[in-house]
Structure formats: C-alpha cells, structure tokens
Amino acid sequence: MFSKTLIGLALSLAASTVIADTVWLKNGDRLSGKIKFYEGKKLVLSTEYGGAIALDWDQIATLESDQELLIKENALSGERAKSLQAAGPGQVTLVNGDAPKTVALTSIKQILKPKPLVEDLVLSGNLDAALDYKRAERDTDNYDIDLEAEARHGRWRHNGEAGYNREFQDAVVTTDNWNAEYALDRFFTEQWFWQGRFEYKRDKIEDLRRQRTLGTGPGYQFWDNELGGFSVTGLLNRSDYQYANGERDSFYALSAKWDYNRYLVGKSVELFSTGEVGKPLANVAEYAFDAEVGLRYKVTDWASLNMKAEKELVSGSEGDMDETHYSLGFGVGW
Template identity: 30%
Template sequence: MNNGDVLSGDIMKLDSGKLSLQTKYAGTIELDWRYVTALDSDKSFWVSLIGEEEARLRQFEGQETGVTVIDSNGRKRSFSAVWPVAAIHIEKPVIADTWELGGNLVATLDSKSGNDDELLIGVEGKLNIDDQWNKNAFYWDIEAEDDDGVKSSEWKVGYSYSRYLDEHWFVQGAAEQEYDSDEDLRTRTSLGGTLGYRFWETAEGALKTSGGISRLWEDYKTNESQQDYALTWVFNYRTRIINNWEYFANSRTFFRLKQSTTLVNVNQGVKIGLTDHITWNLTHILDYDSDPVDKTQKIDSRVKMGIGYQW
C-alpha cells in the first residue's frame, strides 16, 4: 500500500477499482486500487489490462513498486505502477469491462480581475463514468453575481470521451461551451479531437498530454461572430504534495489557424482532503487571448475557493 503497509491474503477479484482480499485476520477486505503500489501472487488469474477487449490467463510477479504480468506463453511485462491492471477474476468473466462512477461537487467563491473586476458565487462539478479503456467526463461551472440589483451570470459546460488504445495512448473527443452575460464575447463553443499519451496515473499523481484540432465558434453581442479551426494542445498534471494535499495544473491551448492568434486557459491550485469525501479547493485561473476583439487587456485572472464533496 502507498502508506507502507504490506497485506497478505488470497486475491478474490479486482472489480470497479476495488481489490477484494481474503485474509485470515480480518476476513474479506476491500482495498481501493488507487492506493495499491505493488502486487505479488503464485496463482493464475483471468486478468484484463487497460485497452484489452477480453481477460487472459496470467500470473503476477512482485516488484518493490509496481507489478510484472506474465502471460500464459511466458511473456513478461513490467509496469512501474499497478494501474495498467484493470480487472482480476478467478474465473473467466463473460465480459472484461466493468464500469465505475465517480465525481465531485464544489460550492465556490470566485474573485475575478482583468477586463472586469467581479466577485461571484457558484457551483462546479464533474461526473466520471469509466471502465478500463473508456473514460467519459461531464463537467460544469455555473456562477452568478447580484451587484445592487444588477444580475449577471456565466457558465461553462462540457463533455469529453477518451478511448485508451493501451496503457499509455488514447484518443479523445471533446465539446465545450462557455457563456458570459456581461462580456461582448457572449459564447464560445469548441468541438474537437486529440491524440494523447498518459505517462502515469496513480493515487499519488498523474501526467497526461494530447494534441489535435478543434473547431471554434465565437459569438459576440456587438462584434461580428467568428469561426475558425484551431490546433489544440491539452496538458493535465497532478501530484500529492504531503498527506492529503494535492497540487494540480491543467491547461488548454488553441492556435486559431485563420487568424494566427493564440487562446490559452490555465487552471492550477491545491486540493486538501479534510475527510475521505470533503475537500477544500483553492484554484487560480488564467485566460489569455493574444488578440482580443472586445477588450484591450489580453489576460483575465481569477482566484476561486470552494468546499467540495467527492465520491
């Protein structure tokens, strides 16, 4: 385990991110797969790796960190972490994929500066529906302000689907729309696809990046609406700092091909686990447009605080 504990027993199954272990001292216990750092066994199991359509009969060989998977033909593959192992069964499963539901919901207070200075309250959330090679993410961020009876609102909603080809490579399709009742840029909609590479993804941290092409639609209240294709680059990183403190950084860059301009969104911050489910979040968000249509300032910056619930 990632806390240094070594547990022994009979492996019953790995299903939906939970490892069932039959022990002599505590009966059957369930372990969150994200916190398992190494695995060893002298038995054979039906094992599914990320990106595979069906389970295969395999054995495990222990490492200090990670796992070595041995196929029935003797082929060995060593991984520095256990996350490439998606499912383990004693008997051959009818289907290899198992779905897992997770997400978070956060109440936020947002201080914005740049082209407009605002203080907004809102709610944001994310819902993940995943199996070992299909990843679905629905997300939203809704904020509102009442300034002496003058009400304004802004929101962002999006969806992404990632299909993993193996434990590292994946293709992703994504759609997103942003709205701001105060800005001349009323809505921005993006739709695109990327090819990505996952360097690692464990309970301790993750690093993923992808690149591709998107279509942008930008609608203005007073200026002419614009459409353009854009080269797209996405970067996602998180790491555990200490105990329940986690640092995260995510960015998305569009390079508009027809206009030869750049649009960048970066959000980074710290998430602190107060309990197993309750978190405190501090996020800094930066939006950069190299050639803004409606404003003179190229950068909008905001700091957002929130209390969240994750499952």
C-alpha cells in the same frame, strides 16, 4: 474432546463464510476481509477490525477470494474469474470453470468487481462549490460551482466538465457565465489515444457572449497511477464566437490541452491543473488561453477543501476577454 473438535470446525466454517477473502503477505502475515479493488499498486481490503486497508501490491505473496472479480492483465482488457485461489509465492490462480489459470501477481494491472452492464466501468470525479460574501464599502457575493467526472472502460474514457460562476457587487450582477464540455478518448495503446470533444461557454456580461468549439486530435498519457496522472492533447478545432454587438467569428484553430494531478502527503493533498491554449489558423493576432491550478485537501474519504485560481484570456477581432477568478470552497469526490 470430539465435541470440542466439532465445535471448532463449525466455528471455522462459519468464520470462512463471513470473511470471504484472504491475503498472505511476504513477511508471513495473513489478513482477512473483503477485496474491494486493486489499482495503482495498492490493494484495498475492507476489514471489520481496521476499516479499509491499502496494501502494497509488491508486499503480497498470494491471495484468495470466493467472489467474482474482473482481473485485468493490461489497461485495456480483462478476464472474469469466478474465484481466486492461493498459489505459489508471487502467484494467484484464476478459477473459471474447468480450466484454472495461474498468473504472476506482477502481470495483474487491476482487480475490480464486475459492473452489471459494463463490467470494467470505473467512475471518478469531484463536485466543488465555493461561496464568498464580503460586506464592506462595496458588498460582494460570489457563487462558484464546478463539476468534473470521468468514466473509463476498456479502451474508452469519457470526460465531462461543467461550471457556473455568478458574482454580485452592491446587488448588481458583474459576472454571470457557465460552461460545459464533453470529451471522448479512444486508446490505441496504454499511452496513445484519439480524442473528440465538444465545448460550450455562455457569458451574459462580457463582450464575448458565446463560444462553441468542436475538436479532434491525438493525445498522449504520460502516466496514470496512484500518484496522479498527466496527459496532453493536440486538437484541430472548429470554433464559433458570438459577441454582444451581434457580430460573429467562425474559424479553425489549433490548440494544446493538458490535464495534470499529483497526490502528496499520503494522498491527502492533491495538486491539479488543467488548461488549453489555442491559436486560429487564419489570424495571427488572435489567441485563447484558459487554465486553472489548485489544491484539494481531503478531510474524509469523500469530502475535501479546495482552493484554485482560474484564468481566461481571449483576443478576438470584435472584443477581448480577460478574467481571473480565485475561489476557496468545499467539495465531494467519488
């Protein structure tokens, strides 16, 4: 009997070293695995028996973990805990040296594994590619690649975009352009931020060959949670245009940007739209509009199918641009 007790204790200790984290639910269930992260009211628990499980945060009674985690009680700053200990219902104890601290689960906004250099760095993005071949009276080949990436840490958010589009009709190039943009946001509250951005566009076919824009201005984040996000930004821009005939335009302009995405059908479908509309301060006849809207369907956790429509309008003193582009393709996300 004594030997069986020792064997049982040894097995229990071995299991506790393999499975480090435990989550107790309000209905009395207990789940074991590895806490990956918590954000947007969902705690992701990696298990051997069910893979990655997303648990509703408001259904969790308490939890424990022996791994080092970054606990953020607001969107801008956090506390590094050596481990977590179970506490009373709706609470958890952060263990960090000789002064453990018990906090309410409702006060926690995010849990993640600290990164080596920037401990609260969170990366996300998509790389979408579309290829379209048409063989008929007029042969058409279209190639489209788009990259969107975001990195956020503390009060800072980095946004990067790049795209390339090339089209042939009967072996003649009819579309050949690329663009790149970088924007840096500094949050002052959980909603208000200030943005600085640089954008460059190059077109080898249209009359408007080059666009360079440097802008800055305030923005507001209406929401950013597990169902998606929506933000708008107002910018004062300095733009430089160069046309095919060698003429140039340089002017200041006001513009409004938006960035919207919404997850549907259990986050397997994403509706997204980004765009900008701008107006020069000196010329009432000129304007610029650049927007895209699309759907992304997740095939796996990282792979997706996407379709989108892009529209770009530019009215300038030396030439106009009016392009509409539709694409259907495959992408990867992180």
